[in-house]
Amino acid sequence: MLVASAGSVLVFAALMNAAGRLSLVMGMAAPLAAATISWVLAERTYRQHPERLTRVMVGGFAAKMLFFGAYVTVVLKGLHLEAVPFVASFTGYFIGLYLVEALLLRRLVAGG
Numbered sequence: 677m678l679v680a681s682a683g684s685v686l687v688f689a690a691l692m693n694a695a696g697r698l699s700l701v702m703g704m705a706a707p708l709a710a711a712t713i714s715w716v717l718a719e720r721t722y723r724q725h726p727e728r729l730t731r732v733m734v735g736g737f738a739a740k741m742l743f744f745g746a747y748v749t750v751v752l753k754g755l756h757l758e759a760v761p762f763v764a765s766f767t768g769y770f771i772g773l774y775l776v777e778a779l780l781l782r783r784l785v786a787g788g
Contacts, residue, residue: 677715677776681708681769692761699757703765706747710740711773715780722784729785 685704689697714736721732748766751757 677708677712677773680776681773685765688765695758696761699759699761700765702751702755702757703762703767704769706744707766707769707773710743711777714740715777718777718781719784 681704685701689700692700714733717732717736718729722729751762752759
């Protein structure tokens with residue numbers, strides 16, 4: 677997830693001005709951090725106590741709702757970054773990274 681995200685943000689950043697680049701990177705940062713942390717916790721939980729996986733994932737979902745709400749507010753209202761590149765980046769990375777996480781989770785639970 678990290679390598680794909682970093683590589684793609686470098687490609688897109690080359691096409692933007694400095695303010696747009698920062699908005700793009702900030703749009704990637706939170707979804708990448710949240711997906712990485714939740715994947716590590718899910719995998720660790722499943723390997724040690726598979727019966728606790730659902731509880732951990734529900735707790736993580738609640739924590740991510742609060743985190744993302746605060747993050748988007750701080751970035752758009754507090755840092756005054758360009759909204760369109762930030763929202764496009766945030767949305768794209770959010771969807772892409774959680775798709776990857778879902779596929780990894782399916783593989784993990786299926787015994788892979």
